[in-house]
Amino acid sequence: MTTSTAPAPAKAPRKAAAPGPDRARRRRLAQWGFVAPAVVFMLLFFGYPLVRNVVMSFQHYTPKTFFTGEAPFNGTDNWSSVFQDALFGKALWHTLLFTAGSLLGQFCVGLALAVFFNRRFPLGGVLRSLILLPWLVPMVVSGIVWRRILDQDTGVLNTFLDTLGLGGNTPWLTSPDMALLSVILVNIWIGIPFNMVILYGGLQEIPKELYEAAALDGASAWRTFRSVTLPMLKPVITVVLVLGFMSTVKILDLILALTDGGPADATQTLGTLTYQNSFVELDFGAGAVVGNVLILISAVFAVFYLRANRTEGK
Amino acid sequence: MAAHAPTAPRRRWGSTVAGLLVLAVMLFPLYWMLNTALQPDSGLLQVDPVPSGLDLSGFSKALGDQGGHLLTSLVVSFGAVAICLAVAAPAAYGLARFGLRGSRTIVFGTLITQMVPGIVIANALYNSYVDLGLVNSYFGLMLADASLGIPFAIVLMRSFMVSIPGEVVEAAEIDGAGPVRVFLRVVLPMSRNAVITSGLFAFLFAWSDFMFALTLNTTDDVKPVTLGIYQYIGAHVGDWGSVMAASVLSAVPAAALLVLAQKYIAAGITGGSVK
Numbered sequence: 194m195t196t197s198t199a200p201a202p203a204k205a206p207r208k209a210a211a212p213g214p215d216r217a218r219r220r221r222l223a224q225w226g227f228v229a230p231a232v233v234f235m236l237l238f239f240g241y242p243l244v245r246n247v248v249m250s251f252q253h254y255t256p257k258t259f260f261t262g263e264a265p266f267n268g269t270d271n272w273s274s275v276f277q278d279a280l281f282g283k284a285l286w287h288t289l290l291f292t293a294g295s296l297l298g299q300f301c302v303g304l305a306l307a308v309f310f311n312r313r314f315p316l317g318g319v320l321r322s323l324i325l326l327p328w329l330v331p332m333v334v335s336g337i338v339w340r341r342i343l344d345q346d347t348g349v350l351n352t353f354l355d356t357l358g359l360g361g362n363t364p365w366l367t368s369p370d371m372a373l374l375s376v377i378l379v380n381i382w383i384g385i386p387f388n389m390v391i392l393y394g395g396l397q398e399i400p401k402e403l404y405e406a407a408a409l410d411g412a413s414a415w416r417t418f419r420s421v422t423l424p425m426l427k428p429v430i431t432v433v434l435v436l437g438f439m440s441t442v443k444i445l446d447l448i449l450a451l452t453d454g455g456p457a458d459a460t461q462t463l464g465t466l467t468y469q470n471s472f473v474e475l476d477f478g479a480g481a482v483v484g485n486v487l488i489l490i491s492a493v494f495a496v497f498y499l500r501a502n503r504t505e506g507k
Numbered sequence: 508m509a510a511h512a513p514t515a516p517r518r519r520w521g522s523t524v525a526g527l528l529v530l531a532v533m534l535f536p537l538y539w540m541l542n543t544a545l546q547p548d549s550g551l552l553q554v555d556p557v558p559s560g561l562d563l564s565g566f567s568k569a570l571g572d573q574g575g576h577l578l579t580s581l582v583v584s585f586g587a588v589a590i591c592l593a594v595a596a597p598a599a600y601g602l603a604r605f606g607l608r609g610s611r612t613i614v615f616g617t618l619i620t621q622m623v624p625g626i627v628i629a630n631a632l633y634n635s636y637v638d639l640g641l642v643n644s645y646f647g648l649m650l651a652d653a654s655l656g657i658p659f660a661i662v663l664m665r666s667f668m669v670s671i672p673g674e675v676v677e678a679a680e681i682d683g684a685g686p687v688r689v690f691l692r693v694v695l696p697m698s699r700n701a702v703i704t705s706g707l708f709a710f711l712f713a714w715s716d717f718m719f720a721l722t723l724n725t726t727d728d729v730k731p732v733t734l735g736i737y738q739y740i741g742a743h744v745g746d747w748g749s750v751m752a753a754s755v756l757s758a759v760p761a762a763a764l765l766v767l768a769q770k771y772i773a774a775g776i777t778g779g780s781v782k
Binding site: 220221223224225226227228230231232234235238239240241242243245246249259306309310312313314315316317320321322323324325326327329330331332333334335337338339340341342347349352382385386387390391436439440442443445446449450464467468471472477480481484485487488491492494495499 | 519520522523525526527529530533534536537539540543552553554556593594595597598600601602605607610613615616617618619620621622623624625626627628629630631632633634635637650651653654657658661685686687690711714715716717718721722733736737740747750751754757758761762764765769772773776
């Protein structure tokens with residue numbers, strides 16, 4: 194809705210306003226000049242990879258491909274071999290667990306903290322902004338720090354649990370039964386600040402009158418939360434969850450730093466599997482197959498995102 | 508404030524104490540990173556809760572081993588910011604103001620890019636980079652890292668530029684300024700905050716990047732600190748002191764920005780995502 198006011202009052206002196214078709218076209222062209230670089234960039238870095246991955250998933254890549262430049266088409270061989278590999282099913286399952294578990298934890302703790310910080314108290318603002326720090330540290334670095342903390346024999350978490358008499362010999366990252374849970378817990382820690390900040394922003398937008406009305410009606414705190422806060426927060430909740438989903442489902446850094454996908458593939462997800470297929474085994478065809486599945490999953494949720502975005506009303 | 512009955516000051520300080528506890532739990536891993544870094548002798552042993560002295564040898568070793576990689580990170584990140592702003596700022600303006608046919612589709616496409624997983628991009632990009640000779644190059648990594656910030660920057664700056672009153676721009680146009688001049692002299696200065704926020708985030712995204720560094724480099728020529736640290740733990744399993752010191756160094760920009768540019772960070776997180 195740009196209010197394009199008609200070509201200025203008639204007496205624009207210096208640049209004769211000759212609005213001939215030629216001039217209008219030149220003007221349009223100049224305007225496209227502003228937008229074109231970004232469009233080209235995004236086509237190259239987002240559009241092209243999408244297309245190329247589909248094509249690659251039907252090509253046979255070997256370590257030799259990069260010397261010979263030959264990657265012959267091989268029909269659906271990559272697809273069938275990936276789908277027949279038990280690891281793919283495992284990775285898919287881990288991805289779903291990892292994403293669902295991370296989102297659930299991040300969201301619940303994030304919401305609780307947002308509500309907590311929504312009350313005014315001394316130093317509240319400072320504390321709230323300092324909590325952002327974990328989110329700003331490079332994810333791979335966080336992963337490495339946690340790897341040390343979770344070390345079975347000398348990590349501080351087990352030392353601490355030991356002092357409390359709570360066992361303290363948990364193989365957080367080295368047992369196939371525990372590793373995925375540990376990775377999820379670390380990712381919850383990473384995601385809490387992001388969830389908190391956005392939800393806090395949403396809480397701030399809720400008109401105070403609604404709370405006053407609820408208080409007049411004698412509603413309990415829990416009742417007010419359920420009947421006022423949650424419904425009013427719904428659009429923000431949708432956005433937080435969908436954005437969270439799209440950034441969580443593809444996580445690679447954290448898992449590589451914590452476990453490298455191990456032990457015994459216990460933390461292998463679609464993201465790490467794509468990486469392993471393509472960049473460790475140099476089978477880019479297989480990597481592309483897994484990557485396409487990952488895109489497909491994201492695309493389903495992108496639909497939710499766009500709908501959320503639309504209801505948001507811009 | 509709000510609906511809560513006027514709480515007694517004591518209860519409000521009670522919240523502060525609770526808040527401090529939450530903060531302590533959330534920041535504990537970062538404290539532990541610093542603490543471990545200051546005890547380089549502990550190696551693979553248990554680390555004391557508090558360093559006994561100020562042993563900086565872990566840091567000096569980390570600087571020796573990772574100093575170059577920090578520098579690489581800095582160069583690549585600044586390059587990525589420059590590319591990002593140069594591409595995104597004019598586009599944001601164009602999409603906010605010109606009413607071009609297809610603008611909506613482009614904005615839509617910009618939002619959609621968030622769903623493309625980085626590893627998928629890397630998968631395809633690596634192959635084209637091989638063909639173009641961009642593997643192991645600063646420029647190649649800068650371009651890839653810029654892609655992390657561009658959609659975000661377009662969305663953020665556009666939503667700001669939409670609110671610039673049309674009269675301001677028209678007044679400049681009547682004075683005979685062309686679109687480029689109007690953009691550089693009028694629009695950009697007025698959008699200063701949005702530009703700074705976008706630039707900061709572009710920097711943080713590029714600085715934190717690990718995936719492109721990992722996949723688009725096959726030699727040691729262009730190795731940012733994230734990749735450096737990751738490979739460090741492979742090679743120095745016993746030397747956690749220096750690994751943690753390097754980690755502390757890599758976290759410095761984030762911490763500095765949080766302190767120095769707090770309002771931009773908060774604005775960026777909310778503005779960029781809830782749009």
